[in-house]
Amino acid sequence: MAVILIVDDDTAFRTTLAETLDDLGYEVRQAGSCEAGLRRLADGGIDLAIVDLRLPGEDGLAFLRAAADAAPGLPCIVLTAYASGSNTIEAMRLGAFDHLTKPLGRDALAEALRRALNASRPAPAAPAGAAPEAEHLVSNSEVMRAIFKRIGLVADSDNTVLVLGETGTGKELVAQALHANSGRAAAPFVAVNCAAIPAELLESELFGHVKGAFSGAAADRLGRFREADGGTLFLDEIGDMPLSMQAKILRVLQEREVTPVGARHALPVDLRVVAATHRDLEAEVTEGRFRADLWYRLQVITIMLPPLRERGDDVALLAAHFLRQQAQGRHKHLSAAALTALQAYDWPGNVRELRNTMLRAIALSEGDLIEPGHLGLGAVRAWATTPSPSVPVAGDGAAIDWDGPLQDAVEQLESFMLRRALEAAGGNRSEAARHLGLSRQQLYRKLAQYDLE
DSSP states (O other): OOEEEEEOSOHHHHHHHHHHHHHTTOEEEEESSHHHHHHHHHTOOOOEEEEESOOSSSOHHHHHHHHHHHSTTOOEEEEESSOOHHHHHHHHHTTOSEEEESSOOHHHHHHHHHHHHHSOOOOOOOOTTOOOOOTTOOOOOHHHHHHHHHHHHHTTSOOOEEEEOOTTSOHHHHHHHHHHTSTTTTSOEEEEETTSSOHHHHHHHHHOBOTTSSTTOOSOBOOHHHHTTTSEEEEETGGGSOHHHHHHHHHHHHHOEEOOBTOSSOEEOOOEEEEEESSOHHHHHHTTSSOHHHHHHHTTEEEEOOOGGGSTTHHHHHHHHHHHHHSTTOOOEEOHHHHHHHHHSOOTTHHHHHHHHHHHHHHHOSSSEEOHHHHOHHHHHHHHHOOSSEEEOSTTOOEEETTSOHHHHHHHHHHHHHHHHHHHTTTOHHHHHHHHTOOHHHHHHHHHHTTOO
């Protein structure tokens, strides 16, 4: 008969849980604090611990750290009524077998116990002062909680990670969470948008160059790989990388060395690579647009991010999060009708589009109450989906004439998208360029072309 230790300061919950475990055929030990739980653990004979995250004094994470030394390999299941991306990731990184939310269903508990007792694994130690930095990964959905757990499990390894998902789902936030919860957290996190850098400049951007390597190379340049030495390099939109560059990236992943443009010798680098794309790389390989050997090398660990439309009640949670984050001390809140409108929308632009929508609503609402008209969703949906021959694209009534000259339609669409990206970025041109998949130079040229400077 397995012996299970319950560490929870809620006496009523602890008693009820003990009765359930007794009914399931387990022997139970109880403790009301981290310190008491560790004393019980020191007595020996414990096969599994169920630990509440919030405890008086030291918390459940402190129990995990201490248990890693006191009872290596002890499976621990962490409980909380206040799940977040950061505490889930941290618990899993510290070696928790699972992270469950209260209240617990009997069947779910029984299954978790069966899996934990059948597959106990050593819990990795972590520095006591390590603090997660994944607060922007916000979700209450089960599908995202599974991703938080996966991040926590793999964060401390140096394995290459491939993050897949539609545009705007938060792939860079996953990369940042992997870095922040790893042993490389104190070293640089360097992000490169492969789609925003012209192909002829990408090699120098990534690998660096030596002075005189080409016209304009007036000094040595490290390159992003060497800038990330010791830390993490995030290659965003790697599916847009030219085939010629893919071969060079593959060599870096295999050999862990880079050769700057114009240099004669390779230089070693110590870093972790996280790559991301919204493209279907398997289809890209089939079509000959992506190297099969690089694809295999990238997918050591794969994390698939779901679109926002598949994330349950996360729209309301994220909207409230963005209001708190962006309202600059003003107590903005959504009306019932505005919340209904947000939940009814299908969010083709995912979390990024929701964030931009809340920024727009904050700017357009004069008082503290945000109404449906402040969201601007109707105009966006009409522009994106209306099959009529003339579709509004701007607040001034400008429209695309679908039966007119192609060049005129392209110019109207480009002008609208440029204004919209700049507005969403609060005038930050670098962020607007990144959102549009343009280099800064390309953005500046187009702003001048449409007199938007």
